[in-house]
Amino acid sequence: MKVVVDYGKCTGLGICESLAPDVFEVNDDGELELKQSSVPEGQLEDVEAAVEGCPTEALRLEPDDSSADTE
Template sequence: MKIIIDRTKCTGLGICESIAPELFEIDENGELIVHNDTVPDGTLDVVEQAVRGCPTEALRLEP
């Protein structure tokens, strides 16, 4: 699965980072950095939580 970001919706709140800090990071400019756009083995549950937790719906998963 791939993590897709709609940068027009992302406001840099960092909820995804708080849920999955090994994959998501908000830089000093408030921009989202995804360390791996492919969901690593064993992390699908936490990535799904981060996607659901995004209040602006800027994240989604694609097969």
């Protein structure tokens, strides 16, 4: 899975960073930076919580083109 950010909606509150700090970081200017665009193994639950917890709905998950999961 990959993380997609709508930077036009993001307000840099940092909820995502607190839930998945290996993926999200709010810089000193209050702007969101993705540390990784693909969800690291074992962290899907944390990233899903960050996406669901985003008050501006600026985050979403999409299938990663390089993965061929058939679950």
